[in-house]
Amino acid sequence: MAVTLKDVAREAGVAISTASRALSGAADPITSTGTRERVREVARRLKYRYNLHARCLRTGRSETVGILACDLGQRIGLAKLLAVEAAVREKGYRTLLRYRHQAGLKGRQLGFAQEFASSEVEGAIVINVDAEHSGPLGALIQRGIPVVSLEPLEGVPADVVTVDRMAGAYLLTKHLLDLGHRRIGLLCSSLTTPGLAERHWGYQQALAECGCSFDEAVFARLPSNVALGTCVRGYEAARELLARRPLPTAVFCSNDEVAFGAMKALAEAGLRVPEDMAVVGFDDIEMAAFAPVPLTTVRQPVGEQATQAVALLFERIANPDDERPPRAIRLKPRLVVRASSGGPVVVSDGRED
Amino acid sequence: MAVTLKDVAREAGVAISTASRALSGAADPITSTGTRERVREVARRLKYRYNLHARCLRTGRSETVGILACDLGQRIGLAKLLAVEAAVREKGYRTLLRYRHQAGLKGRQLGFAQEFASSEVEGAIVINVDAEHSGPLGALIQRGIPVVSLEPLEGVPADVVTVDRMAGAYLLTKHLLDLGHRRIGLLCSSLTTPGLAERHWGYQQALAECGCSFDEAVFARLPSNVALGTCVRGYEAARELLARRPLPTAVFCSNDEVAFGAMKALAEAGLRVPEDMAVVGFDDIEMAAFAPVPLTTVRQPVGEQATQAVALLFERIANPDDERPPRAIRLKPRLVVRASSGGPVVVSDGRED
DNA sequence: ATAATGGCTGCAAACGTTTCCGACGAATCG
DNA sequence: CGATTCGTCGGAAACGTTTGCAGCCATTAT
Incomplete structure (x- = not known):
């Protein structure tokens, strides 16, 4: 149905691998300028769009961070949500929103943090969770997925960037x-x-x-x-x-x-x-x-909090083996x-x- | 690194396909009760989580709907965002948030709708977009991805569920x-x-x-x-x-x-x-x-609007070949x-x- | 007792991409 | 002029899962 890399390669008269290189690498002259331009032209003509899941499966990175929130009744929580989204997007990553209305809690006892599939997110920002979810959050961290919280968290070894x-x-x-x-x-x-x-x-x-x-x-x-x-x-x-x-x-x-x-x-x-x-x-x-x-x-300081939290998160994502203990940043309100x-x-x- | 289906199969002494069947099918007795329980037990012990991208790549469905919004300065837009998230989640699907701050518009002229990778979302709900994005939205629909908007949209053949x-x-x-x-x-x-x-x-x-x-x-x-x-x-x-x-x-x-x-x-x-x-x-x-x-x-009527929009979207997702013209539902305010x-x-x- | 049936299971292909590796041609150097 | 190097490209494997197909064994019917 959808146009795939194979179609582009065939149409351009090159191998799949060449097509991949021509389209992915931005400036690396690993392909000659001629073929690169030709392939790109064909891709544009066929309206080619890469398949997200194939790429993620192959590379092992999803370029997605999850945003977790439980109760967004107050305007400030929404402001933080939006600020985090912007900061994440700034890094070229996607945001997956996981929101649990307070009212829906009794329905499913399972924490929503552990629901993340393998390699679904590379990290998570917690806007706001109630205590019942700290367990699942710990499980998430144990799976090697870094978590940064905007609220103080008890008993969970996550970085926190809180407002004092x-x-x-x-x-x-x-x-x-x-x-x-x-x-x-x-x-x-x-x-x-x-x-x-x-x-x-x-x-x-x-x-x-x-x-x-x-x-x-x-x-x-x-x-x-x-x-x-x-x-x-x-x-x-x-x-x-x-x-x-x-x-x-x-x-x-x-x-x-x-x-x-x-x-x-x-x-x-x-x-x-x-x-x-x-x-x-x-x-x-x-x-x-x-x-x-x-x-x-x-x-x-909503904007600063979001920026710092995302910065911390990406630092962890970039250094997965780094075992440094959780950090806590406290921003001063005004x-x-x-x-x-x-x-x-x-x-x-x-x-x- | 992460524990995969192969690990579970080996540990349980079955083939990968058997393990897959034991874990995915809920009630279909396509595997015997004995092996099913054994595999599940092993999976639980190893803390197995399925790989999202492998599954989506294989099945061709991402079980994700995108939420598009441009300006969420007003509380009502946020209420709608949350209501849509809840309704989508109700259907067992994920929500991918795509938000464009008005201020950031001048930075990139590209509409954010066409940025969706192939098979990234199966459909999209538009909370609120300015006119400049109607082109990209059309392109999205042309790719066979159904779109439902909560605001009137001009020149785009999308379903709309608006408040009158x-x-x-x-x-x-x-x-x-x-x-x-x-x-x-x-x-x-x-x-x-x-x-x-x-x-x-x-x-x-x-x-x-x-x-x-x-x-x-x-x-x-x-x-x-x-x-x-x-x-x-x-x-x-x-x-x-x-x-x-x-x-x-x-x-x-x-x-x-x-x-x-x-x-x-x-x-x-x-x-x-x-x-x-x-x-x-x-x-x-x-x-x-x-x-x-x-x-x-x-x-x-925020809740009703979200519910109806999501219902319409899933109807389109379920019948991709259905060529019926765009529908428009107008809800009465009070x-x-x-x-x-x-x-x-x-x-x-x-x-x- | 033998054949047909049916329930379980294993094998292998496929999804679309990235990337390692080898090959080939041209260009450069000795 | 021959050998080495470098740039460019194609082949193929791999990521982890689902699923069609075939095979096996046990059960039942004839």
Whole structure:
């Protein structure tokens, strides 16, 4: 059906091997200029396209990296996905997307990482996985396929390029403390999940420096049903928090979407932002500046994270026998002060840590 | 390096073909239960994984569909991407992501659709492409690879499953007219791009029914620099619109992100929503309900669109020789009335058209 | 008891490409 | 002028899998 290398060779009057050389090697004069041009002309005329699987089977390289993600409810995750895709493409590689909706998890217990066929991908970038998949990820690495994660991973010997959430949380909390807040609410889905625990530590550290301590009463958990959407979950958690007394004077939201939800809950309760309650988010998605009250938040260096992760991955791919231990790169986020915290609107770059 | 079928066969004491049959066929008793179990046990022990490229080369099927997208700046496009991925995965196929950042276009003039190698994908879903790529898409179809698009496509014989934007725009405009508005601003990037032109028609049709006509003076074009982000572009366009006189009493934004930008411009100008100016968006992204003023908009049936598109694609894949002409399915969007338009908050389902 | 039947299994070809190796001609050098 | 070298090309093997075909053995029917 499809036109193959044999057709091109026959039409051009050369051997298959010659045709292959004429088409693959870019500048190597392993074929004479005459035949090379002739073969290429024929290939163009016949609309020849190489067969991916034959080439990959023969060369042993698939020129593909897998992108693994579990929950892309937040805009920041999608931004990272796109950034990784761009960085991978920059290297001339393909991207295979493997996405597991949270809702679909119960259907199949098998981790999706181990589902990769042999030589399907040469490496993988993990945007975001829940803990249940760390096992399969380990199996992947054991098969000699390098993995780089954008989130902290426990018990898996993978390189990680993370955004220092602790520093981010510290910056935000410090910012609120500097503005005089002493009772700062906390809205997130868990205190123990790796990425979130980090945030909590940063929050607590800033509190401790100020002589304050964490009061469980200001913590409201997001509903676990992700099908609700992150804004809605933030809204629900905020309503729960607002029912308690005494009210905090500020609230720390685990991401910008949650902050949007919280703002709605505050507005409905007749509370003004930031006069009655300050609000800060996390991520600095584009909409943060367009929130009901422009949102003070912390910016994740998405592009840099993707670039570095992909660079690390390709380094591993190029040196498969290199047994060097997993590396961890932590990128510093940047405080973006807007109106929702009530402070003077400035941007400090937070590199002092 | 990797463990192959030959290793499994040798270890199990059977021929390669037997091992293949024992592992591939699920229930066909083409091998005896004894050997099948034995081979599977060995495969499990050796952690055998089939080689993707060898299998695809032999069978001629790659079990992969490509996902093509050009500009994913809006949340709705990402929602569609994820929905398509889920629907494809449901069918047991892989998804290959091909994304072209708008900014990267000038770099390579080659359309990305024709870049697919032979037998790399069995079909493709187009989320969103600009007109420059319609040529390459045609070439793809000519190679016998079915394509289904989620946006209207000109001059390309592909199936399309679109959301009826004209109906959506009509619903929104009618809604504003019913509320007494007669001068309705229009914020979008172009009046001629397929998807947007549709919207404009719906807008004009509703206007015409009411005896009004379109006044160019209420149309403000979004800045073309997509790197700015959609909210910012909406903000800029709205500022331009607000500088003109007489002011419209309502503004129709080409999507929800633009509406966010517009709201900010309105707030800065001291105008209240909806009292001084009503605002409507398009798409109904999650955040629409969490805008500074909850946004009246039109909901795109994302899940249904993805499911139908994938169904159509697999129908074509299953019947490659079927020469039936391209089909077009138009899904009806649904009006979602919130506070930003000033009407009574209800939800009509717009199926009367 | 012999022939026919049918279930399992092994052999080998094929998918389309890359690449090693040998061969051939021309060109260069001694 | 003969020998060596170099550039160019063709032949053929190999990558790992699926699958048509043929052969084998056990079972059943005649």
